[in-house]
Amino acid sequence: MIDLARTITxxxxxxxxxxxxxxxxxxxxxNEWTYxxxxxxxxxxxxxxxxxxxxxAQLAEYxxxxxxxxxxxxxxxxxxxxxxxxxxxxxxxxxxxxxxxATANAVSYCGAVPHFVDSSEITLGVDPDKLKAYLExxxxxxxxxxxxxxxxxxxxxxxxxxxxGHPADLxxxxxxxxxxxxxxxxxxxESLGSFYKGRHTGTLGKLSALSFNGNKIVTTGGGGAxxxxxxxxxxxxxxxxxxxxxxxxxxFTHDKIGYNYRLPNINAALGCAQLEALPxxxxxxxxxxxxxxxxxxxxxxxxFFAEPSFARSNYWLNALILExxxxxxxxxxxxxxxxxxxxxxxxxxLMHRLEMYEACxxxxxxxxxESIERRLINIPSSASLVDSFSPFTGHTG
Amino acid sequence: MIDLARTITxxxxxxxxxxxxxxxxxxxxxNEWTYxxxxxxxxxxxxxxxxxxxxxAQLAEYxxxxxxxxxxxxxxxxxxxxxxxxxxxxxxxxxxxxxxxATANAVSYCGAVPHFVDSSEITLGVDPDKLKAYLExxxxxxxxxxxxxxxxxxxxxxxxxxxxGHPADLxxxxxxxxxxxxxxxxxxxESLGSFYKGRHTGTLGKLSALSFNGNKIVTTGGGGAxxxxxxxxxxxxxxxxxxxxxxxxxxFTHDKIGYNYRLPNINAALGCAQLEALPxxxxxxxxxxxxxxxxxxxxxxxxFFAEPSFARSNYWLNALILExxxxxxxxxxxxxxxxxxxxxxxxxxLMHRLEMYEACxxxxxxxxxESIERRLINIPSSASLVDSFSPFTGHTG
Numbered sequence: 001m002i003d004l005a006r007t008i009t010x011x012x013x014x015x016x017x018x019x020x021x022x023x024x025x026x027x028x029x030x031n032e033w034t035y036x037x038x039x040x041x042x043x044x045x046x047x048x049x050x051x052x053x054x055x056x057a058q059l060a061e062y063x064x065x066x067x068x069x070x071x072x073x074x075x076x077x078x079x080x081x082x083x084x085x086x087x088x089x090x091x092x093x094x095x096x097x098x099x100x101x102a103t104a105n106a107v108s109y110c111g112a113v114p115h116f117v118d119s120s121e122i123t124l125g126v127d128p129d130k131l132k133a134y135l136e137x138x139x140x141x142x143x144x145x146x147x148x149x150x151x152x153x154x155x156x157x158x159x160x161x162x163x164x165g166h167p168a169d170l171x172x173x174x175x176x177x178x179x180x181x182x183x184x185x186x187x188x189x190e191s192l193g194s195f196y197k198g199r200h201t202g203t204l205g206k207l208s209a210l211s212f213n214g215n216k217i218v219t220t221g222g223g224g225a226x227x228x229x230x231x232x233x234x235x236x237x238x239x240x241x242x243x244x245x246x247x248x249x250x251x252f253t254h255d256k257i258g259y260n261y262r263l264p265n266i267n268a269a270l271g272c273a274q275l276e277a278l279p280x281x282x283x284x285x286x287x288x289x290x291x292x293x294x295x296x297x298x299x300x301x302x303x304f305f306a307e308p309s310f311a312r313s314n315y316w317l318n319a320l321i322l323e324x325x326x327x328x329x330x331x332x333x334x335x336x337x338x339x340x341x342x343x344x345x346x347x348x349x350l351m352h353r354l355e356m357y358e359a360c361x362x363x364x365x366x367x368x369x370e371s372i373e374r375r376l377i378n379i380p381s382s383a384s385l386v387d388s389f390s391p392f393t394g395h396t397g
Numbered sequence: 398m399i400d401l402a403r404t405i406t407x408x409x410x411x412x413x414x415x416x417x418x419x420x421x422x423x424x425x426x427x428n429e430w431t432y433x434x435x436x437x438x439x440x441x442x443x444x445x446x447x448x449x450x451x452x453x454a455q456l457a458e459y460x461x462x463x464x465x466x467x468x469x470x471x472x473x474x475x476x477x478x479x480x481x482x483x484x485x486x487x488x489x490x491x492x493x494x495x496x497x498x499a500t501a502n503a504v505s506y507c508g509a510v511p512h513f514v515d516s517s518e519i520t521l522g523v524d525p526d527k528l529k530a531y532l533e534x535x536x537x538x539x540x541x542x543x544x545x546x547x548x549x550x551x552x553x554x555x556x557x558x559x560x561x562g563h564p565a566d567l568x569x570x571x572x573x574x575x576x577x578x579x580x581x582x583x584x585x586x587e588s589l590g591s592f593y594k595g596r597h598t599g600t601l602g603k604l605s606a607l608s609f610n611g612n613k614i615v616t617t618g619g620g621g622a623x624x625x626x627x628x629x630x631x632x633x634x635x636x637x638x639x640x641x642x643x644x645x646x647x648x649f650t651h652d653k654i655g656y657n658y659r660l661p662n663i664n665a666a667l668g669c670a671q672l673e674a675l676p677x678x679x680x681x682x683x684x685x686x687x688x689x690x691x692x693x694x695x696x697x698x699x700x701f702f703a704e705p706s707f708a709r710s711n712y713w714l715n716a717l718i719l720e721x722x723x724x725x726x727x728x729x730x731x732x733x734x735x736x737x738x739x740x741x742x743x744x745x746x747l748m749h750r751l752e753m754y755e756a757c758x759x760x761x762x763x764x765x766x767e768s769i770e771r772r773l774i775n776i777p778s779s780a781s782l783v784d785s786f787s788p789f790t791g792h793t794g
Contacts, residue, residue, distance in 0.1 A: 025440055026440050026442065026443070027440070028437050028440060028442075032437055033434065033437055036433060036437065036663075037430070039618075040425050040429055040430055040433065043422055043423050043424070043425060045423065045425075045611060045616060045618040045667065046423070046610060046611020046612070046616055046618050046619060047610070047611050047612075047619075048611065072469055072470070072619065073469070073657045074657070075656070075657035076657070089508070100649070101640055101641075101642075101649070101651045101655070102640070102657060105640070105654055105655065105656070105657075108654045109506070111486070111508055213443055213444070213657075214442060214443020214444050214445065214661070214662075215443070215444075219442060219443055220661075221436075221442040221443050221661030221662065221663040221664060222443060222444075222469065222657075222659065222660075222661040222664075243498055243499070243502070244498075245498075249735065250731055250735065250741065250742040250743060251742075251743065251746065252497070252498070252742070252743075252744075252745040252746055253746040253751065254498045254746075254751055254753075255751070255752055255753070256753055257502055257505045257753050258498075258502065259472070259502070260470045260471070260472035260473070260499060260502075260610075260619075262619065263619075264611070264617075264618030264619040264664070265611075265618065266433075266618040266663070266664070266667070267618060267619075267661065267663070267664070270442065270663070334647055338646065338647065344647065345647040345648075345649070346647060346648065346649075347649075348649040349648065349649055349650040349651075354650065354651055354652070355652055356651075356652070356653055356654050
């Protein structure tokens with residue numbers, strides 16, 4: 001154990017710059033200050049100002065989504081995606097147990113119940129084959145609507161999360177959703193800059209959520225966005241995220257229970273500058289992933305997680321996975337690397353193990369997620385960790 | 398009608414600077430730039446950085462609250478206040494029908510039901526006498542808990558909103574809450590800088606919410622805060638607003654359904670600079686109110702709304718109230734002033750009239766709120782509309 005931890009720490013030291021290395025840090029070297037200063041100079045920091053519109057247009061252009069609606073953070077975006085997917089109180093929503101807690105919380109905010117499913121070791125996202133077999137055993141369709149036979153609750157949506165930026169296998173998941181009358185929502189919080197078979201993640205589901213938290217590939221301080229190709233859903237998303245106020249010169253009337261989920265203009269200003277830098281960030285991060293891949297190629301007992309064959313990933317958060325049987329080395333590895341100033345972390349505690357979600361419905365076998373949880377560690381991934389564009393990444397998504 | 402509208406417009410023109418005058422605009426003339434630039438230079442724009450702690454300390458010091466917890470906006474703050482007040486699914490929460498929609502929405506986010514009560518023409522806030530009489534007729538106490546006899550639902554909290562910055566009459570409202578086993582929560586979104594009998598609004602209720610939206614007396618782009626004097630509630634408020642993550646060097650475990658309600662560091666940086674300027678803003682706004690008061694003193698048919706006798710208000714949003722019988726002049730007055738470039742607006746559409754809340758429980762007589770709604774207009778109120786400190790406002794709260 002000591003040897004493996006020491007060897008891995010040495011490899012990381014060779015790839016990374018000297019000194020303390022964070023897991024993920026933002027990089028501001030473009031127009032960030034110019035745009036933010038413009039907000040302060042004009043006084044337009046909040047709900048007035050041009051940067052929100054511009055940020056939304058840039059997001060739509062980059063991702064290819066027809067509509068992008070900026071929100072105050074990714075959790076808020078996912079909450080509104082679920083409401084617009086028709087999720088209501090006491091519905092169930094299928095989500096991976098291997099995800100950040102925001103995925104499950106957004107379901108709870110709707111008064112609905114998360115229903116946990118297993119992941120694939122190839123994608124780290126929801127496993128389509130296992131999901132299909134499970135639904136065949138578990139649900140019934142009545143009038144085109146999917147019901148959990150055990151709980152009697154309606155299953156309204158499936159949330160697919162693109163773990164650490166790696167796209168889940170969306171085509172078979174979309175097929176399952178069509179067959180079972182379930183709406184596909186993408187939690188693309190981690191996958192801005194990641195493509196599935198040439199299409200940007202977040203553009204295949206009915207609705208998708210992005211995040212621009214401080215640890216993401218681009219940041220607005222805190223922020224998120226909803227993507228959709230449906231004009232009416234886009235209109236409703238904007239309406240719900242801005243307190244559902246009916247436009248009027250002076251009157252304050254609201255026609256729905258809406259949210260104060262608007263992204264402030266000053267945060268959008270930061271986002272506009274960050275999006276200008278995004279293609280460069282993706283190339284740098286892919287370059288770093290190539291360096292890691294090469295550095296760990298010869299080592300037994302552990303492997304560097306590489307994008308699935310159908311994907312071009314942003315490699316948001318790089319991951320090492322211990323081979324089965326080496327689970328016992330995980331905590332020693334976390335200790336050794338963090339003590340060496342190289343920040344690492346394990347996967348999230350699985351959702352079905354958190355006390356507030358342990359009574360929720362779930363697959364009886366969540367073995368792959370459980371195995372990944374015991375074996376995975378994330379390693380430093382900031383775009384600033386490589387000096388320039390990598391020669392490995394000339395092709396496009 | 399034409400004459401009254403014309404006269405009022407002329408008076409407003411005399412008080413206000415030439416050109417288009419907004420209802421409320423922020424003012425950035427202190428350290429806003431310096432602090433925001435520091436965030437960008439250090440890369441600490443999001444969940445890392447010193448400005449959130451500093452902003453919270455400044456808020457506690459200014460208001461006299463023992464604890465302040467910064468949040469992403471005022472609605473988020475109120476939502477968490479209600480959860481910490483014990484509001485659960487299918488409870489009822491008493492709120493004024495005369496308020497901004499966020500008050501009612503925060504109740505809905507808990508899965509609870511708003512229950513609308515009337516306001517006082519003296520304070521524009523909840524009328525204690527009317528509330529007391531209503532509760533005597535409407536509720537029963539079982540084991541110290543208040544229940545609505547008509548609906549059978551538990552009444553858990555009363556939210557008092559300090560309308561346009563003017564403090565509600567908190568002492569008798571606190572007494573009512575004690576008697577009926579209801580928790581008092583203050584919606585102090587509009588009243589930063591306003592004092593009730595020498596104590597800052599938001600420090601008398603069990604929990605209180607502040608807002609720093611772009612139209613407020615100080616702004617963080619978007620932002621809010623929770624105030625409380627209870628150390629355990631403060632700890633829980635910080636925990637719930639930061640995804641209820643259990644502190645650990647690397648592990649991601651959460652023990653409650655929490656929220657991504659943290660204020661980003663870059664927004665807190667703006668807030669720190671704005672709070673430095675707050676005492677000056679309050680004095681300017683009180684100076685503007687004095688100018689309005691003097692200008693409208695001789696005019697019949699309408700009066701300038703002045704702070705209640707027990708209050709020292711921030712005069713966040715100044716208001717004119719037509720005398721009863723003059724309701725028919727309101728829309729003409731809104732037209733005339735807005736057409737003259739002087740932004741004005743009526744009170745919010747009352748909550749019990751909004752379609753999503755019209756079936757909620759309410760006092761059968763909401764006559765004062767209804768009358769105020771028909772007669773009130775808000776007039777420009779930015780701190781920048783007076784040049785310097787007013788001689789009228791030398792005393793302190």
